[in-house]
Amino acid sequence: MDYTFQYGQVWPYLPYLLSGAWLSLQIAFLAFCGGLLIGTACAAMRSFGKGPLLIVVNAYVIFFVNTPQLVQIYFLYFALPDMGIYLSSYMAVLIGMTLNAGAYLTEIQRAGFESRRRSEMEAAEVLGFSRLQQVRYVILPHVAKVLFPPLSNHYILMTLGTSMAAIFGVEELTGRALNVNSQTFRSLEVFSVVALIYIAVTLVASVLLALLGRYGFRAKMRVV
């Protein structure tokens, strides 16, 4: 291979790329938090609810889990204007990712809700715990412990998934990489640097989440 790497042309853009990465992190974080709220509410409804609301929740989850995220965002960005609803590309991506996360997190959390253990609750009951105390001291810590690993996995996936925003012109890390590429034409250098930034970001997030899971929630997680 007689290609000569010329990272020199890419370095000046590093701060520009890093602030793009910061935007990626923000999108992932906001969409995850929104998705967690939606997912918790929907999982509770799926576990305990009934009637028309349950049908709506099920339809929502089935739709968002079984269609590509890209198509979902396309729908928000290109189809909604036909109905008179205009979203900026940033909002379309954020809402699309939030709704998508909500559906996946519903599925993940339902499993956690259903893993609460009868026997421990019975033990708590004979020790004199009220229902609320059982939730506080037995159910929640257990659910948190069970759910933490799959939730943090999903968070990492979402961080990488934010690159989809580039398609809609959002200047997050991948979007800015495309910009730098069209100015320097050093594709290999630009995208290898960008790949390294993604790796660094997800590694740091994984380690932090694993530490939090392990020592905060006693979840079975490997730190690196």
Add this chain to the structure above:
Amino acid sequence: MAHLELDDVSAAYGTFQVLKGIDLSVARGETVGLVGPSGSGKSTILRVLTGLLPPSSGEVRVAGDVVDYSRASEIRRLRDRCAIVFQQYNLFQNLTVLENVTIAPTKIRGRKRAEVQPEAEALLARVGLSDKLGAYPDELSGGQQQRVAIARALCLKPEILLLDEVTAALDPELVSEVLDTIRGLAAEGMTMLIVSHEMGFIREISARVAFMAEGRVVELGSPADIFDNPQKERTRDFVGKILRH
């Protein structure tokens, strides 16, 4: 007066009648063994005595006080007086050994941590677990977990201890450490009702043994009566099967 008394107690799961008129009493400081085939209702008796299943008829008395199962406050009082240890220790997996023992007295009963902790440590020392205070249940052997469960029950200072197959889930080499703990309690005069398949142990520790079948107490007597000289056909059958294998 008997410390614990069941007077013609019946109980059902839905429409399925499990206990059909149980009469049984345990004197203060006495250990009574409860034996019988699987499904005969032994665990169900203990569930009634801890308020997990209210009886459909009959009376339960603790030190002469009739328990009114329709009142939550009386169920709480019953649970204060009768503690149970289950076959599957049922420890809180997210809490350490020490926290498992102290959580109910401190968080539920509202006693001071500073006061409960030395008691909990003494109890855990007694069951031989002084070096495991900070361990989590999944880091312990089954026998150790079962001893934590016993300490947890004792930390609420119950008058009566109910034990349901506390050694059934344990490897044989771990059984003796749990049995030693129970022997110690009997020697100290704890009132106990013990369900177990360890016939040798039941025979050794019980003042009286009740043999149950199909929701009834078929025969009640001294261990020698029940194991060596059973009067009823059903008891002979059961004892015969057990002694043969």
